[in-house]
Amino acid sequence: MVDMPVTLRRLLADPTLGLRVLAGQSGVDRPVGWVHVSELDDPTPFLEGGELLLTTGLRLSGEAEYVDRLTARGLAGLGFGIGLSHDEVPAGLVRAAAAARLPLLEVPRRTPFIAISKAVSAALAADSYAEVTATNAAQQELTRAALRGPDAAVRRLARLLDGFVLLVGRSGELVRAAPAAAAERLASVAGELARLRGGPASASFAVDGQHVVVQVLRNQGFLVAGRPQPFDRTSRHVLSAAASLLTLTLTRAHGVESERRKIHTACMSLLLAGQHELVAGIVDLPPEPLEVFAFTGPAGRVLDALEGTPVFPAEVDGVVVAIAPAGWPAPSLTGGVAPAAGYGELAAAHRQAVGVASATELVRFRGDLVSLLSAEEAQAFAATVLEPLVRHDEAGRGDLVTSLAEWLRRHGQWDPAAARLGVHRHTLRNRIAKVAELTGRDLDDPDVRAELWMALRLRGLGSGSVRA
Numbered sequence: 493m494v495d496m497p498v499t500l501r502r503l504l505a506d507p508t509l510g511l512r513v514l515a516g517q518s519g520v521d522r523p524v525g526w527v528h529v530s531e532l533d534d535p536t537p538f539l540e541g542g543e544l545l546l547t548t549g550l551r552l553s554g555e556a557e558y559v560d561r562l563t564a565r566g567l568a569g570l571g572f573g574i575g576l577s578h579d580e581v582p583a584g585l586v587r588a589a590a591a592a593r594l595p596l597l598e599v600p601r602r603t604p605f606i607a608i609s610k611a612v613s614a615a616l617a618a619d620s621y622a623e624v625t626a627t628n629a630a631q632q633e634l635t636r637a638a639l640r641g642p643d644a645a646v647r648r649l650a651r652l653l654d655g656f657v658l659l660v661g662r663s664g665e666l667v668r669a670a671p672a673a674a675a676e677r678l679a680s681v682a683g684e685l686a687r688l689r690g691g692p693a694s695a696s697f698a699v700d701g702q703h704v705v706v707q708v709l710r711n712q713g714f715l716v717a718g719r720p721q722p723f724d725r726t727s728r729h730v731l732s733a734a735a736s737l738l739t740l741t742l743t744r745a746h747g748v749e750s751e752r753r754k755i756h757t758a759c760m761s762l763l764l765a766g767q768h769e770l771v772a773g774i775v776d777l778p779p780e781p782l783e784v785f786a787f788t789g790p791a792g793r794v795l796d797a798l799e800g801t802p803v804f805p806a807e808v809d810g811v812v813v814a815i816a817p818a819g820w821p822a823p824s825l826t827g828g829v830a831p832a833a834g835y836g837e838l839a840a841a842h843r844q845a846v847g848v849a850s851a852t853e854l855v856r857f858r859g860d861l862v863s864l865l866s867a868e869e870a871q872a873f874a875a876t877v878l879e880p881l882v883r884h885d886e887a888g889r890g891d892l893v894t895s896l897a898e899w900l901r902r903h904g905q906w907d908p909a910a911a912r913l914g915v916h917r918h919t920l921r922n923r924i925a926k927v928a929e930l931t932g933r934d935l936d937d938p939d940v941r942a943e944l945w946m947a948l949r950l951r952g953l954g955s956g957s958v959r960a
Contacts, residue, residue, distance in 0.1 A: 497523035498615040500544070500569050500595050506611060510603050511571070514586050516595035522568045526616075527609040534561055541566030544597075544612065546605045548573045549582065559588040570594060571608065575601025623726050630730040638737040645741060646670045649734045653727055655702075655719025659738065660685060662713045677718065681706070685714050696723070707735035712742040753795065753807065760806035760813055764842055768835035777804050780834045781818040786811050786845035787827035797823050811846060877947035880930035892930070895923040897948045900941060 500520040504511050513520060525542035528535070531550040539545070545567055552558065562570060570589065572581045581598050589596035599608070630652050637648035642659060647670045650657040656674035659667040664685055669675040680699050688695055688708055695706045702718040705728070709715055715735050717723075723731070759771045771777065785803070787794045794812040798805045801823075803816040815838070816822070822829065832841030881892040895913060899920065902909040910917040924935060933940045 498612055498619060499523055500597065502615065503544075503608065503611060504597070509608060509611060510600045511608075512598040512600075514581055514596045514598050515589035516569065516593050519569065519593055519595040522595065524568045524612055527605075527612045529605050529609075533558065536561050536565040539565050539567065542568050544569050544571055544608070546571040546573065546599065546608060548576045548578070549585070550577045552582070552585070555582060555584040556588040556591075559585070559592050559594055563592045563594050567594070569597060571597045571599045571605075573599040573601070573603075573605065623729075626726050627729045627733070630726075631733045634730070634734050634737055638741045642738060642741055643668055645734065645738055649717065649730070650674075652730055653717055653719055653723075655717060658714075658716040660714040660716060667713065677702075677716075681716055685716075688714065705731055707731060709735060709739045709742065712739055756804070756806035757808060760804075760808055760815075763815070763835065764808075764813075764839050766836070766839065768838075775804065777835075778802055778815055778817045782832045782834065782838070782841075783816050783818050783820065783829050784832050784838060784841040784845045785814040785816060785822060785827055785829045786842070787814065788812075789826050813842060813845070874947040874950040877931070877943060881927060884926070884930060890923060890926065892923055892927050893948070895920060896927050896944060899924055900945050900948065904941075 500513075500522060503509060503524070504513060504520060523542065524544045525540070526544075527546060528539060528543045529546045530538065531547055532538075533551050533553060535545060535547075545562065547570070549572060559570075572578075572585065574580055581596070586596060588594075599605070633648055633652065634645060637644040646657050646659050646668045650670035656677060657670045658674060658678060658681070659669070660678065661667050664682060666675055666678050669678075677700070681704060684695060684697060684699075684704075684706060688706060694708065697704055699718075702720060703722045704716065704718040705723055707715040707717075715731070715738055717731055756775065759775050762771050763777075768777075788811055791807045791810070791812050795805055795807070798812070798814060801816075801820075803814040803820065805812055805814040807813075812827075815832075818831070828845045828847065830841040830844035832838050878893065881896065884890060884892055895909075895915075898912050899906075899909045902912070906917045906920060910920040913920065928935050931944075933944075935941060935944075
C-alpha cells in the first residue's frame with residue numbers, strides 16, 4: 493500500500509506539456525504540493541515549500557542568489573517559460589540550478605502555465621481520491637477482521653502494510669505478532685514503548701533497518717508496525733484506523749472476559765457449597781477424579797496462565813481456585829493442591845489447598861502435617877528430632893532409627909514390629925527405651941509419636957518396608 497504522489501517526473505512524462513529538464517535531474521522524483529506563478533525577484537514570502545514555481549524571468553537578476561532563495565525555501569522545482577522575455581533559459585540560471593541540484597524545467601512557448609497548474613491539480617485530486625478509496629477499502633477489511641477478534645485484525649493489518657505488526661500489552665508483554673516470527677522484534681522496541689507509557693499517543697523511529705510506528709491503545713497497550721519502506725499517508729491512515737478498531741475490540745473483549753470471570757466465581761462458590769449438578773449445566777467442568785489447586789499469585793496473571801488448560805478456574809477471596817483432572821501437570825505458580833476424588837469432596841479439598849498455598853512453590857497436600865512445612869523447615873525439624881538416634885546408629889551401637897520407624901508404623905505393637913525387623917521383642921523393647929532415653933521424650937504420648945513419625949517420613953523411612 494504505497495501512495496503515488498505527483499512528481500516532476502510525472503509532469504515530464506506528459507507529452508501534452510512538452511517539458512524538458514535542464515538541471516537537477518536527481519531531484520525530479522520530488523513530490524509537488526502545488527504550482528505557483530510569480531515574476532518577483534524574491535517570491536519566497538508567498539511560498540510554503542514543495543511548490544513548482546513557474547516564471548518567464550521577466551524581472552530576473554542575480555541568478556545564483558535567486559536559486560539560493562528558492563532552494564532555501566524547499567521548492568520542488570523551477571519551471572522557466574521561454575518565448576516571451578527570453579528565447580531560451582539563461583545559461584547562468586542553468587549553472588546555478590545545477591550547482592544547487594534544484595530541478596529546472598524548460599516550459600515551451602506553446603504550453604501555458606495554466607495547463608501545468610491544471611495537470612498538477614487534476615493529479616493531486618486523482619491521488620487524493622485513490623488514497624481515500626484505498627483507505628476506505630482497507631478500513632472495511634480491518635473492520636471485518638476485527639469482528640473475528642484481535643488475532644485476525646493483527647494478521648490483516650500486517651498484510652495491508654506489507655510489514656510486521658505487534659500487539660503489546662500494558663506491561664510490555666507480547667500479546668500477538670504477525671507474522672509469528674516478528675515476535676523477536678519486541679526486544680528492539682521495548683525501550684521506546686517504556687518511554688511512551690503515560691506519554692505521547694504515537695511515535696515513529698527506525699530500528700534494525702525497519703521504519704517503525706507505534707500507536708498507544710489508550711489503557712489497552714500498544715500497536716507496533718514496521719516495514720523496510722517509510723510509511724506513507726495511506727498506510728498511516730490505515731494504521732490509525734487499526735488502532736481505533738483494536739482499542740474497541742480489546743475493550744469489549746476485556747469487558748466480556750471480566751463478566752465471564754464473575755460467572756466463574758459464582759459457579760465456584762456453588763461448587764464449594766455442594767451444588768455440582770446446578771453448575772454442570774452452566775459451565776464445562778473437568779471429569780472426576782479431581783484435584784483442587786489454590787494459586788496465590790496476581791489473579792489476572794494466574795487466570796491468563798490457566799487459559800486454554802483443562803481446568804475450571806475462578807477467583808475466590810483473593811485466591812485463584814482451579815479444579816483439575818487428577819494428575820494435571822500444573823504450571824510453575826505459587827500455591828497448593830489437594831486431592832478431591834469427586835465433586836462431593838471439593839469443600840474439604842479447597843480448605844486443604846488454601847492451607848498450603850502460602851509456600852514459595854507449589855505444595856501438594858498429603859493429608860498430614862509434614863506437607864505444611866516448607867522444605868527447609870521440614871529438613872531442619874527432622875534433623876533436630878532424629879539427630880541423637882542417627883549419631884547412635886552411626887557409631888555402630890544399634891539400629892534405632894529403623895526400629896523406631898517400624899514400631900511406629902505398626903502402631904506400637906511389639907510382636908508384629910519385632911517379627912518384621914527379625915529380632916526378639918525384648919530386643920525391640922530395649923531399642924525403643926533407648927530412643928526415649930536419647931530423645932528425652934515420652935513415647936507413650938501421641939503427640940511425641942506424631943512428631944517422630946513426621947521426622948521419619950521426611951527422611952523417607954515412614955512409608956516403605958524396612959529391615960533390621
